[in-house]
Ligand code: SF4
């Protein structure tokens with residue numbers, strides 16, 4: 005079985021360097037796009053150099069208190085990011101090859117590709133060197149793979165678990181207590197004690213990052229939307245990869261300033277913004293050119309997505325002296341985490357988002373391997389139509405594998421979708437058209 | 439062909455037609471409520487203590503054709519939840535006053551949300567099922583159970599007291615004890631019941647008032663003793679994996695000159711396993727039993743205990759081969775597949791892996807593979 009096309013960490017570093025240089029030279033891109041690639045490069049290079057720097061690497065899923073890792077010199081390697089980044093840097097052949105290798109070990113094809121990609125790369129010895137696995141129950145059933153693969157490759161693992169109703173007093177106390185156990189696990193693995201003063205500093209930086217994210221949201225909500233596709237994932241990645249670091253703050257500060265300048269000058273992502281699109285699940289990781297294509301062909305600007313949405317006001321810094329309590333609360337409000345509550349709740353969050361960002365249509369990527377998505381997609385679609393009059397296009401896709409659905413098929417669905425929106429009463433009313 | 443048991447026929451009669459059986463109709467006619475439950479982390483004892491009938495929401499022996507369900511739950515969800523939802527759409531579960539599910543897997547959690555959104559029942563609830571089997575998990579589950587008891591009490595406008603729960607525990611413990619006696623009998627060289635019949639018994643336990651079930655179970659054990667019935671089949675099988683409620687699927691395997699002597703299903707051996715400790719305060723006893731008191735299942739992150747348990751049952755029941763069936767899109771089972779195969783190979787136990795659509799009969803391909811598997815078992819025995 006071929007392993008030639010599998011992305012390696014060295015190749016990724018190279019690709020990100022080239023992308024950064026390309027972004028600097030290409031006219032018409034947002035200035036922040038080079039810094040965006042720089043931030044992502046920093047993240048990958050930190051993983052590559054961890055051992056030399058005397059640090060550890062934890063491969064992990066979502067809902068992780070990464071600030072704890074940062075304070076303990078542990079560098080996170082986020083499996084969803086690792087799955088998407090090969091596609092985003094143009095190495096589209098890597099994921100399908102990793103998925104075939106995973107299948108050859110007996111892992112069923114119906115499992116989410118993020119995890120099959122992880123499985124396949126691990127089996128081929130191409131996953132970044134890892135000291136331990138970290139995960140959480142509230143992500144999805146696939147996190148079981150961390151324990152399974154940990155046993156297979158002799159890598160210790162720790163899982164956090166959370167109640168179905170996370171906001172009850174006892175559930176929040178339990179969640180915070182899980183963080184204490186998490187720290188105990190890390191202390192045991194690394195032989196290092198947690199420095200709580202350092203943790204407080206990291207948590208304060210992370211809170212600043214949240215504030216910046218929210219400021220950026222306010223700017224992106226402007227009409228026309230000032231955010232272009234090349235920087236679209238910047239906020240999500242800053243929050244998901246490097247919270248509690250100065251690098252992430254520097255990047256979001258630059259992005260915020262550039263967006264502010266664009267808003268002040270009335271510069272939009274495109275000249276004639278015809279549609280404002282909301283991704284009611286995740287953005288199309290499997291096809292990195294789709295967002296630009298939508299802008300060019302339909303004048304459809306991508307303004308928001310479910311994974312980038314903070315819940316409520318997101319004032320999670322309750323007590324600066326209680327970093328664990330703050331973090332426990334943060335993960336319940338953090339972008340994407342609402343996905344792991346009821347579909348009705350997710351839909352309510354998306355409707356708030358639709359109103360804030362003044363969206364005309366939603367696109368729901370129904371990831372073949374995602375069972376949580378498969379069963380709340382229809383609720384989200386119906387609730388968004390009922391509450392905010394926003395119609396949904398559902399694309400049945402695989403989150404990483406571009407070969408799952410043809411581009412022609414997606415384009416033909418989009419043609420009809422945007423035509424339908426344009427002729428709808430709600431769209432005309434939003435734009436004061438007759 | 440062995441003579442059918444009268445008692446088992448009576449159990450089937452009392453639970454027919456499915457799902458709104460004559461028993462359910464009688465129950466409701468007397469003004470009492472029926473609460474559906476969806477997975478093994480819902481303590482039936484608490485529903486029973488509230489004077490309501492706990493009823494497991496499942497499919498049954500007839501495959502259910504999808505006629506609309508996939509507009510609410512996309513087809514890349516497991517066919518068990520789609521089957522249950524289709525039955526709801528068909529009006530078959532209209533008799534339920536409530537539904538309780540748990541976040542044991544993503545899909546049962548989502549089924550209850552779809553139900554709550556499109557067909558809200560007077561009482562709907564969810565309980566988290568801990569993935570870690572430890573004291574912290576017990577305490578989390580206990581507090582969640584207390585919240586659940588309070589919400590259910592509020593629905594009834596009547597507190598469900600500890601004494602009632604203690605009484606229900608005794609009744610359910612008796613049921614488990616009787617079901618376990620049947621498992622013990624299946625260790626015999628010539629077991630008295632087929633695997634298909636044993637699943638019918640478990641289904642009756644999940645659909646009948648438990649007192650009535652217990653009486654019938656006593657009768658069945660008595661009838662087994664009186665008749666001395668024996669199943670004479672050369673190969674002994676174990677079924678592992680998802681719950682099968684279509685007993686025809688099991689009967690089809692047994693038609694290949696084999697008998698299923700044990701399983702590792704939630705509706706099977708785990709449903710009959712162990713006892714809730716009656717010396718502890720009842721809510722704590724339930725929490726300990728449901729989190730730690732039964733064999734490790736596939737939703738537990740650490741599957742070592744599950745694989746170990748399967749290996750032990752193979753030895754105790756002298757199993758010749760394992761049939762591992764997975765309902766397509768069941769993530770947990772998917773992740774255990776590799777290690778199950780590896781560990782059973784290390785123990786020298788042949789394993790047949792089948793991917794099934796929940797409730798649907800095996801296709802021609804599966805039949806051919808099953809026949810080949812039986813032949814292989816036969817050649818090993820020579
Ligand atoms: S896309 Fe769905 S299945 Fe995949 S990791 Fe995320 S929640 Fe899990």
Ligand code: SF4
Nearest residue numbers: 516518543545765768
């Ligand atoms: S078959 Fe698997 S995925 Fe489906 S409800 Fe059962 S445990 Fe959940």
